[in-house]
Amino acid sequence: xxxxxxLVALAxxxxxxxxxxxxxxxxxRQHVANYPGVTVDKMTGWYKxxxxxxxxxxxxxxxxxxxxSPEERVSRDFIIHEKPTxxxxxxxxxxxxxxxxLTFQLLEMDIPVVLNLNMMDVAENRGxxxxxxxxxxxxxxxxxxxxxxxxxxxxxxxxxxxxxxxEKETIKGALIDYGEMEPFIRDILARLSAETSLAExxxxxxxxxxxxxxxxxxxxxxxxxxxxxxxxxxxxxxxRADFEARHDERPEMxxxxxxxxxxxxxxxxxLKLPASAKxxxxxxxxxxxxxxxxxxxxxxxxxxxxYYLSIVQGYNITNYTWPLLAKLRSLTEALTPExxxxxxxxxxxxxxxxxxxxxxxxxxxxxxxILFGLIAILEDSGYMPRMAFIMDRLFSxxxxxxxxxxPMVLGGIYVGGCAVPGxxxxxxxxxxxxxxxxxxxxxxxxxxxxxxxxxxLINIYFAAHKAWAMFFISTISLLxxxxxxxxxxxxxLKKKETAPFVMEMPPYHIPTLRGxxxxxxxxxxxxxRKITTIVVAVAVVVFALLQFxxxxxxxxxxxxxxxxxxxxxxSKKVKGTTPYAEQLTGDSLMxxxxxxxxxxxxxxxxxxxxxxxxxxxxxxxxxxVFLKIVQPGKDKVAKKVNRAxxxxxxxxxxxxxxxRKERIDNSFLGRLGKWLEPATRWAGFNxxxxxxxxxxxxxxxxxxxxxxxxxxxxxxxxxxxxxxARGEVGFTPLHALxxxxxxxxxxxxxAASIAVKLQAGSVKWMIFSMTYPMVLGLAFSTLVFSLGSAxxxxxxxxxxxxxGLALAFTVVLGLVGNTAEYA
Amino acid sequence: xxxxxxxxxxxxxxxxxxxxxxxGQRLIDMGVYPGxxxxxxxxxxxxxxxxxxxxxxxxxxxxxxxRFVEVExx
Numbered sequence: 001x002x003x004x005x006x007l008v009a010l011a012x013x014x015x016x017x018x019x020x021x022x023x024x025x026x027x028x029r030q031h032v033a034n035y036p037g038v039t040v041d042k043m044t045g046w047y048k049x050x051x052x053x054x055x056x057x058x059x060x061x062x063x064x065x066x067x068x069s070p071e072e073r074v075s076r077d078f079i080i081h082e083k084p085t086x087x088x089x090x091x092x093x094x095x096x097x098x099x100x101x102l103t104f105q106l107l108e109m110d111i112p113v114v115l116n117l118n119m120m121d122v123a124e125n126r127g128x129x130x131x132x133x134x135x136x137x138x139x140x141x142x143x144x145x146x147x148x149x150x151x152x153x154x155x156x157x158x159x160x161x162x163x164x165x166x167e168k169e170t171i172k173g174a175l176i177d178y179g180e181m182e183p184f185i186r187d188i189l190a191r192l193s194a195e196t197s198l199a200e201x202x203x204x205x206x207x208x209x210x211x212x213x214x215x216x217x218x219x220x221x222x223x224x225x226x227x228x229x230x231x232x233x234x235x236x237x238x239x240r241a242d243f244e245a246r247h248d249e250r251p252e253m254x255x256x257x258x259x260x261x262x263x264x265x266x267x268x269x270x271l272k273l274p275a276s277a278k279x280x281x282x283x284x285x286x287x288x289x290x291x292x293x294x295x296x297x298x299x300x301x302x303x304x305x306x307y308y309l310s311i312v313q314g315y316n317i318t319n320y321t322w323p324l325l326a327k328l329r330s331l332t333e334a335l336t337p338e339x340x341x342x343x344x345x346x347x348x349x350x351x352x353x354x355x356x357x358x359x360x361x362x363x364x365x366x367x368x369x370i371l372f373g374l375i376a377i378l379e380d381s382g383y384m385p386r387m388a389f390i391m392d393r394l395f396s397x398x399x400x401x402x403x404x405x406x407p408m409v410l411g412g413i414y415v416g417g418c419a420v421p422g423x424x425x426x427x428x429x430x431x432x433x434x435x436x437x438x439x440x441x442x443x444x445x446x447x448x449x450x451x452x453x454x455x456x457l458i459n460i461y462f463a464a465h466k467a468w469a470m471f472f473i474s475t476i477s478l479l480x481x482x483x484x485x486x487x488x489x490x491x492x493l494k495k496k497e498t499a500p501f502v503m504e505m506p507p508y509h510i511p512t513l514r515g516x517x518x519x520x521x522x523x524x525x526x527x528x529r530k531i532t533t534i535v536v537a538v539a540v541v542v543f544a545l546l547q548f549x550x551x552x553x554x555x556x557x558x559x560x561x562x563x564x565x566x567x568x569x570x571s572k573k574v575k576g577t578t579p580y581a582e583q584l585t586g587d588s589l590m591x592x593x594x595x596x597x598x599x600x601x602x603x604x605x606x607x608x609x610x611x612x613x614x615x616x617x618x619x620x621x622x623x624x625v626f627l628k629i630v631q632p633g634k635d636k637v638a639k640k641v642n643r644a645x646x647x648x649x650x651x652x653x654x655x656x657x658x659x660r661k662e663r664i665d666n667s668f669l670g671r672l673g674k675w676l677e678p679a680t681r682w683a684g685f686n687x688x689x690x691x692x693x694x695x696x697x698x699x700x701x702x703x704x705x706x707x708x709x710x711x712x713x714x715x716x717x718x719x720x721x722x723x724x725a726r727g728e729v730g731f732t733p734l735h736a737l738x739x740x741x742x743x744x745x746x747x748x749x750x751a752a753s754i755a756v757k758l759q760a761g762s763v764k765w766m767i768f769s770m771t772y773p774m775v776l777g778l779a780f781s782t783l784v785f786s787l788g789s790a791x792x793x794x795x796x797x798x799x800x801x802x803x804g805l806a807l808a809f810t811v812v813l814g815l816v817g818n819t820a821e822y823a
Numbered sequence: 824x825x826x827x828x829x830x831x832x833x834x835x836x837x838x839x840x841x842x843x844x845x846x847g848q849r850l851i852d853m854g855v856y857p858g859x860x861x862x863x864x865x866x867x868x869x870x871x872x873x874x875x876x877x878x879x880x881x882x883x884x885x886x887x888x889x890r891f892v893e894v895e896x897x
Contacts, residue, residue, distance in 0.1 A: 064852035068845045098854055098880055214844075253840065256851040257858075292868045389883050393869035396885070402872075500849045500888055505874055505881040 006054045006165045009079060012090035013102055014061035015382070015506040017118045020148045021090050022058040023518060025158075032526065035078075038070040039427070039761040049158050057084070065105045067217035069430065069499060076217075079109050080202060085165040088157070090116045093123040093130060093145065096271055100263035101256075103139065107173035110203035112164050116157055117145040127274030135270040140173040149512060176262050178209070180247055181254055184239050185209060191235070196226050211236045212243070213252045282382075282507040289386050299390055302383070303409050306374055311416055311448070314367030321366055323605055325359040330601065341590055342563045342655050350543060357539035358532055361751060364418070368527060371410065371421050373520035378406070380511035384428070385503055392501060397814045398482040399489030400441075401434035402501065408481075411442035414474050416451065419443045419752035420527070426759050430503075433496035437488050439760050440769050441481045443748035446474065449700035450743055456704055461736035465796055472799050477744050479806040484776070486813045492768070538750050545669045546695070551662055559655055566651035573644035580641045583625050592645065593652070595619075595626045669694055683742065683781035684735040693742070700749055733795020734788045738781035741802065745777035824896060826861075826875070826889035834862045835894035842891035853882050855892060 012018040022030075026045025033042045043058035059078060060071035067073050079087060089106055091099040096117075106113050115135070123130060136143040144160045146153030164171070178185060188208040193199050198207060202221070210218035219236075223229040240251050247254065288294050332355045336348040378384055384406065392402030400408075404426075411422030422442040429435035454473050462469035551559075567589065574581045584592060599619055606615050619627045629645060632638035664670050673690035680690055696703035747770040748756055757766040780802075788798035829835055837859050840847055850856075854877050864874040864881065872885045 064848070066848050066852070068848055095880070097878070101852070101854075250843075250847075252848060253851065253856070256856055260854075260856055286864075290865060290867065290874070295868050385883070389867050389872060389874065390869070392885070393867060393871040498845075500846045500884070501872060502846075502849050502853050502855075502882060502884045502888060504853065505883050507881075 006052055006086070006161070007082065007084040008054055008056045008161060008165075009082075009084035009087045010056060010058045010090055011075060011079070011087055011102070011106060012059075012061055012116075013063050013092070013095075013099055015504065016061065016090050016092040016095070016099065017148060018058065018061055018090040020512075020515065021088075021116060021118060021146070021157075022056065023515070024148045024151060024154055026056050030522075032522070034761070035074045038074060039759060040070050040074050041427070042074075047158075049162055052162070054161070057082075062102070063504075064102060065109075066213070067215050070432070073217060076109070079106070079111060084111065086112050086114055086161050088114045088116050088161065090118050093117040093120045094126055094128060096123075096128075096130065097263050097267035100266060101259050104174075104176050104259050104262060107139075107141070107175060108203070108206045108209060110206060112167070112171055113141050113173055114157075114160050114164055115139065115141055115143040117143060118148050120145045120153070121147045121149070129272040131270045131272075135266065138174065138266050138270065141171060174262075175205075176258055178255060178258050181212060181243060181251065181258075184212060184243055184251075188212065188236060188239060191232070195228075195232070196222075198225050209255065212240060213255055214240060285508055286386070286505070289383070290389060295386075295390050299387060302378075302387075306371070306378075306409065307416070310367055310371040310374060314370045317366035317370075318363055322363060325362055326601075326605075329355050329359065338590070338594065341567070341593065341652055342559055342659065346547075349547070353543045354536060354539055358536060361532060362528070364420075365524060365528070367418075368421060369520055369524050372523040373516050375406065375410075375421075375425060376516040376519040377511045379428075379519075380509060380515055382506045382508045385505050388503065389505070396434075396501070398486045399434060399437050399493075400482075400485055401429050401431050401438070402503075403429045404434060404438040407438050407442055408445065411445040412447045413445055413478060416448045417445055418447050418449075419445070419748055420755045423748075423752060423755040423759050424523070424527075431497075431499040431501075433489060433493050433498045436493055436496055436760060436765065437485045439756055440488060440765070440772075441485045443752050443756070443769065444477055444481050444484065444745055444773060446477050446744070447700065447749075447752075449749070450746065452704040453696075453700070453743055454740060457736040457740055461731075461733040461795060468796070469799070472803055473740060473744070476741075476803060476806060479803070479810050480744060480780075483806075483810050483813045486816065490816075542669075542695070542697075545672075546664060546667050548668060549666060551659060551666065555662065559659055562655050563652070566648055566655070569651075570644050570648040573647075574641050577637050577641050579625055580629060580637070584641075591623075592626055592629065593649070595623060596630055596645075596649070599627075599630050664691060680778065682786050683778055684738045684785035685742075685781075689739060693746070696743075696746065697749060700743075700746065703743070734785055734793070734798055737788070737795050737799055737802075738785040741784050742777040742781040745773045745780060747771070747773045747777075824894055826863075826892035826894050827873070827886040829863045829894060829896065831863050831865045831873075834860065834897045836860050836897060838893040838895050840892055842888070846888060846891060850884075850888070850892065854878065854880055855882065855884075860897070861894070 010018055010022055022043060022045065026047050029047065030043060030045040033044070034040065035042045040060055044055065045058070046053055046055045048054070057078065059075040062069070062072045062075050065072055065076045067076075078084070087106055087109075089099075089103050091103070103113070103115065117130065117132065117135075120130075130145075132143050132145055142160045142164055144153060144157040146157055148154065185205070185208045188211055189204050192204050192207060198204065198221070207218055207221070211222070219233055222232055222236075226232045243249075243251050243254070249257075289298055291298075329352065332351050333348075336351045337345040339345060339348060378387075384403070387405045388402030390402075391405040395401060395404050407422045407425045407429075409417070409422075410425055411417045411419050419442050422445070423439050426435050426439050426442070429438060454470075458466055458469045458473070570589075571581075571585075574584060602615055602619075603612075606612055616627065616631070619630075628635065628638045629641050632642045670687070670691055673687040673694060676690050677685075677687045680686075685693070692703045747753075753766050753770055756769045757763055760766065760769070784798055784802055787793075788795075788801075793801065824835075826835070826837075837855065837857050839857050840850055840855070842850060855861075859877050862876045864876055866873050867883075870886075872883045873889060874881060874883045876882075
């Protein structure tokens with residue numbers, strides 16, 4: 001056998017253990033991409049067998065190979081156009097009859113098929129006995145039984161694939177006899193081969209059957225390849241009508257029936273069933289999990305556990321991982337040019353900005369790792385379809401889908417989610433329209449990063465009614481999201497493809513550790529790779545917007561003067577304090593600043609007496625005099641210097657803060673904020689608020705940080721609450737309410753926008769997802785503020801009024817019918 | 824009688840499917856085809872969708888979809 005690349009396609013129905021087979025065959029040599037034009041994952045991998053490289057493509061799990069869903073289209077296009085050397089049909093051995101329905105469709109596509117009877121253990125446990133040899137003989141193809149979960153039978157499967165791919169002649173598997181339809185198929189086939197050259201590229205019998213089925217993709221191929229496509233399609237339509245008139249059965253129904261009959265016939269002859277084919281454990285579990293009252297309660301428990309383990313416990317883990325990221329920052333500090341007392345080199349500011357932006361995201365990794373692991377458990381165990389079963393009624397009223405449940409939970413259906421995993425988990429929703437609607441509304445749920453702003457505003461302006469305000473903000477997002485989704489479905493998404501709900505309720509499985517960890521690692525890696533690279537790119541832009549054009553020379557001179565004054569004051573105070581004064585002139589003053597910072601940072605990370613002693617010894621070695629200033633102990637002179645230095649340090653911070661404020665004021669973003677003020681005034685936002693909101697796009701936490709920079713600190717330790725209340729005298733609870741409403745509807749942050757682009761599959765949707773919430777948000781906050789002011793409502797009254805309106809709107813829209821064209 | 828009218832616990836035999844195209848094909852592909860016996864297992868906590876068993880295989884579908892499955896109660 002010559003060494004050549006063999007292409008193997010894995011095909012099978014959902015829940016047949018296909019991904020286990022794929023993992024067992026390829027191990028870590030995997031790669032995820034997208035099929036062109038659709039958001040279906042293309043999983044490829046490879047392995048070596050007997051010196052041959054074998055490339056494996058894991059096709060999406062499908063029940064059939066029609067052209068009604070993107071997954072099915074992708075699978076059959078791959079088989080038809082890429083012509084794999086072998087198609088391995090992975091099958092759940094305990095579900096033989098149903099799985100054969102797909103096998104027959106694969107055989108019709110005229111490629112070599114190997115049947116992989118997986119999950120043999122499950123079949124045996126249920127008391128089923130499968131006659132493998134007989135099955136192979138009846139189907140006319142090789143059959144390899146496996147228990148891939150434990151690797152049993154893997155070698156046999158590899159050998160079978162190698163055997164079949166080495167054969168010159170394609171083995172013809174058993175074909176279905178379509179009975180009364182055969183003459184019709186023959187007629188179409190004859191005309192196809194006479195009038196077109198399709199036979200060179202496509203299996204004609206398959207094509208003829210698909211045409212009889214009324215398949216739209218097959219018709220498209222005819223339109224592309226037939227010289228007189230119009231009359232040919234008319235001919236096919238006539239054949240279909242003739243068949244239906246003569247046999248009183250729709251052609252596609254007849255075809256499916258014959259396939260099921262053949263499957264039934266083979267299953268009967270090759271399979272010994274036990275007396276009762278029940279799923280005792282799954283049934284018992286379902287009577288609780290899907291129970292009228294226990295079911296929803298159980299689901300709330302699962303969701304709570306998901307939050308608790310990933311968000312709460314994951315957050316705790318970040319306490320241990322953050323120091324690692326902090327080290328990355330210190331390293332950057334060490335590698336970039338050192339700052340002066342008040343001048344920060346641009347390159348340093350830029351490098352630190354980048355590291356901070358990336359760190360802010362990398363910090364989420366422990367949370368995501370746990371979250372993705374737990375989702376994998378939910379997926380593998382079979383609980384997801386049950387969740388969809390319970391929630392579908394509610395969500396489908398608003399154009400969403402039962403399977404929108406998990407994404408919405410992750411996005412923060414109450415308070416404290418994250419849109420990124422939320423959007424990423426939309427992949428599984430089979431209905432294109434609902435999937436897009438879910439992707440578009442998730443960023444409006446209350447993600448963790450919106451909470452600091454809520455807390456800040458509630459503490460200042462709703463201090464007397466904190467509980468009400470918190471309740472309002474936690475639940476209002478759902479009351480906005482549901483009607484918005486319904487409106488999107490009725491307007492922007494109206495023409496999108498829908499899919500029936502009809503869904504298998506698979507038996508429960510115990511997830512394997514390998515499968516769960518593997519998926520968690522893979523998804524975290526995807527997140528890091530895709531999100532981080534783009535975040536870096538946009539961070540650069542935001543940096544430029546905030547940094548330039550910067551502070552004018554004359555203002556810079558003014559700050560220089562302030563600095564000189566502070567330094568002079570310091571020099572005067574420490575005069576004559578040997579040996580300190582001698583060491584604290586010119587550049588060495590900055591050295592002390594850095595030394596001070598370093599020491600304080602290091603101290604924060606050090607725990608225990610011994611470690612502290614070691615730290616002190618280390619810094620003593622670096623500079624004993626400085627250490628004395630930092631840690632004066634009982635030394636009076638050192639204490640004096642320490643005090644003087646602290647004052648200088650404070651003065652320096654003050655100047656830096658003022659410079660930062662001026663820089664933001666002056667920056668492009670600041671100007672944009674001012675420029676927007678006439679429009680946002682009706683919502684009660686002044687330009688400072690605008691700037692804070694604009695900066696929140698990079699990450700929502702930034703809104704509070706920017707507000708912090710804009711409301712300068714006058715006294716040490718004054719909380720932002722006080723500063724803001726003082727800085728904005730005219731700011732009322734109504735202003736705050738409008739701001740909170742805007743924040744609820746805030747467009748997705750950078751990372752979430754990227755996730756939207758990945759999942760929705762186009763930049764167009766990403767831009768849409770960024771603009772429409774802004775328009776809505778401005779509209780709603782204008783409504784709250786302007787109408788509230790006109791009616792003289794207090795913040796709390798306006799809050800209740802808005803809540804009532806949203807609730808009424810949600811109920812009304814829930815009653816509007818959905819358009820489903822099934823007949 | 825159509826499938827959506829069957830109460831949980833009751834059984835029937837599928838007579839025909841009146842849905843075409845996407846829903847019709849999906850139902851067939853999921854094993855809902857004429858001649859088969861089925862049993863309604865339960866309705867979801869909010870009444871919709873419903874879960875049915877066909878030949879040892881469990882499928883859930885909305886009542887709106889079940890309307891297109893003509894059944895003969897047993």
